[in-house]
Amino acid sequence: MLKSYYYAIAILLCMLSYNAYSQKVDPTHIGTVKGIARDTAQNYVLKSATVSIYKAVDSAIVSYQVTNNYGEFSFKNLPVNLLLRLEISNVGYAPTSKTFTIPGDKNAVDLGTLIVNRRDILLEDVVISVPPMSMNGDTLEFNAAAFKVDTNATVEDMLKQIPNITLWGDGQITVNGAEIKSLKVNGKSFFGDNVKVAIQNIAANALQKVQVYKQNQGSTNPLDSTLEMNLKLKKGKDIGYFGKFGGGYGTNKRFESDANINMFSPKMQLAIVGAANNVNKGLNSVNDMLENSTFKGQGTNVEYQPDFRESGINKHSALGANFTYNFIENPTYDKKNTLKSNLFVRDRDTDNSSESTTTTSISSTDKVIENNINTNTSNNITQHFDSNYEFTKKGHTLSFSQNVDRNSGESTDQSFRNARNLQDVLTSTNNSLNTNNYNNNNFYLRAGYRYYPYNRSSTTRFIGFNLDYSLTGYNNESQRLNLTEFKSFTGTNQNNKFNRKYDTNNDGTKHEINLVLPDLKKLLLGDARLADIGFELTNNLVVKTDKNVN
The missing domain is CATH 2.60.40.10 (Immunoglobulins)
Structure with missing residues (x-):
């Protein structure tokens, strides 16, 4: 009987081995x-x-x-x-x-x-x-129509279908291993040259070609060129809008919401974005909110996540706008007329409270029990506005820029401490109150002119100059109050009271003029090498005033 049992097991193992062998799939050729x-x-x-x-x-x-x-x-x-x-x-x-x-x-x-x-x-x-791919002169072109994607796919989905193009987790794009330094849409910056805003919002069916080429940026040295990618949209798709609205509500009245609307045309780009939350998620700039609230919503930065290391309840709300207008529909490196501006307003409210009990042993029969209650509330409003205008035509560049920043707020910090002995008798109290009100204003204005020969050869000696003027100003005001009172119930001679007020006012201005003549050696000595030593002339004039009142 036992021998028959062994025979049955052997036959079964042979059948399983044969079955496993017969079900093997040959590797793909x-x-x-x-x-x-x-x-x-x-x-x-x-x-x-x-x-x-x-x-x-x-x-x-x-x-x-x-x-x-x-x-x-x-x-x-x-x-x-x-x-x-x-x-x-x-x-x-x-x-x-x-x-x-x-x-x-x-x-x-x-x-x-x-x-x-x-x-x-x-x-x-x-x-x-x-x-799918063709060479148009020195430009490598990928035809979007040759790659099949879903109807709701974005440009990012289509780029992932192209074997020669790699999209990395940090937002970098490489073509045949070479890094793309700049991404354009129809030859122009798209909402601040932000790669994610372009490839995660523009629909794949709006794309005609992906063009990759080298950009020299006016340099005659081929080694100075960088790789640039341009997304060429179909005719009629260069005017449009896109946006997103999101929100959530959870326990303990926690909420989060964000919204943005973006409009673009051949000459104009406008983005309006807003967000609010009380989950400790920081809102730091317009570009951060645009980048992390795209239609596709993938690859959110770690910095745009709730920071659970922050203590207390932090309520953030922000509103921003980004505007660009090209007076020339197709600007180039040496021909442009562009106005850009950014607006950002942020409000942050913080409410933090803590309570602790500490027991200190003085001896085997004596202990001090301290109870501490701390509360902190603060409000901070940040406002920023900047604009930039640039005009370039055949060797002449004229630019104006300015930015204004305002940071104001108030905070209150209170602390209540009492000490008791083992008999639960109050021995001392130590209470403090600190308040701070501040208002900081800064502004910056710059005007610049640059000239360089448009048609330059190896024999050209004068290669241009740079002239800049800047004005910087600031005004900072703050009022602080520190109140501290210590009261002892075991000895009145230890009582102490501290009451201080601080009022500061600082303001100042700074005027600066810079004149730079680059490559002065070539201007004066031509092609003389002088052991490859180069020098330039820089003239800097600064007028500065500061006033401090304490």
Whole structure:
């Protein structure tokens, strides 16, 4: 009987092993395909032509690349035993299409030479599909229509579909490993050059192309160029608006709410944002609130979260606006006429109370029990307004900027302490009251002019100058009151009372003029190297007044 039992177990294990082996799935095979693209008229190889591979069943894009200088293309990591469609497109040529399948037993296909017809010798109609990527001069362009996303997707969702583009958690964007230093929308800054505001609010179906190019910013040295990305919107999509409203209410009367409305056109951008909460979430600037209240709402910064390290109940409310107007619809680095302004108002109320009991042993038979009650209330209002105007045309730059800040508030700090012995007899009290009222005002005004030769060569000796004027002013007022009273019930000679008032008033102004002549060596000595020593002339004039009253 026992032997039959062992036989049954052995047969069962064999069946399970066979079943497990039969259910193994072979690892997914990957294949390669290569070929050469040639011109049908001149028999020239086609370099920088876009070669795309789609799934034939649903036209989903699999991979793409551009041909090298010999017209060659080579794809790896392609699915086998699946019908694929290859398309070649180039400026001035009709799209060329070819279907193929990579057999699983070979894992490689050589398509040989593919002839691409010029558009002027087309013999029949063809269906033109949009290539996912193309080169337009020195600009790398990704066509939005080639990437399938949901109907409610944003630009961020579409960028994640492009293999060459990587979106990092800290908001950085890289293309082929190179960092994007600036992101534009239709060639202009979009609500302060904030990447998240652009890619998490603009709908993917409004996008026509993603353009990547190098920007030299007026420098003649190619090493000084930076990589820039431009989101080119479809015609008619460059006028619009977007916004968001959110709110929540919880236990103990805790609440949180925020709202924003953003409008844009080819020349104007306006953002209005507001928020309020009593969950210790700080509201520090317009840009912070815009960045962290996007339509998609992903990647909220740690700084824009409730700070549970703060004590007490902190109620924050803020309102801000961001305005930009381009008098020139398509500004460039050397031709712009732009006005920008920001407004931010914040109100913060703090209510904090604490109570503690401390027991101090004086001897084995004597102890002092202290009860402390502390209350603190404060209110702070911060107001900020700044504006900037810049006019640039062919080597001349004129700019004006100003900002005004006001910080006012009041606070009250009270402390009540009493001490008792083991017999619960009151021995002393120590009470204090501190109040503070303050009003701080600061303003800054700047005007600047910069000239540099618009058409400059290696023989140009005078390369321009910078002239700046600035005015800074401040006025700070504060009134403080400190009241402290100690009363002893064991000895009246220890009683003490402290009453002090402080009234301070500080104000001042500062005028400053700066004149800078850069590269003075070239101006005076031309191309003389002088061991590569360079120098410039700077003239600085400062007039300053300060008044302090205590």
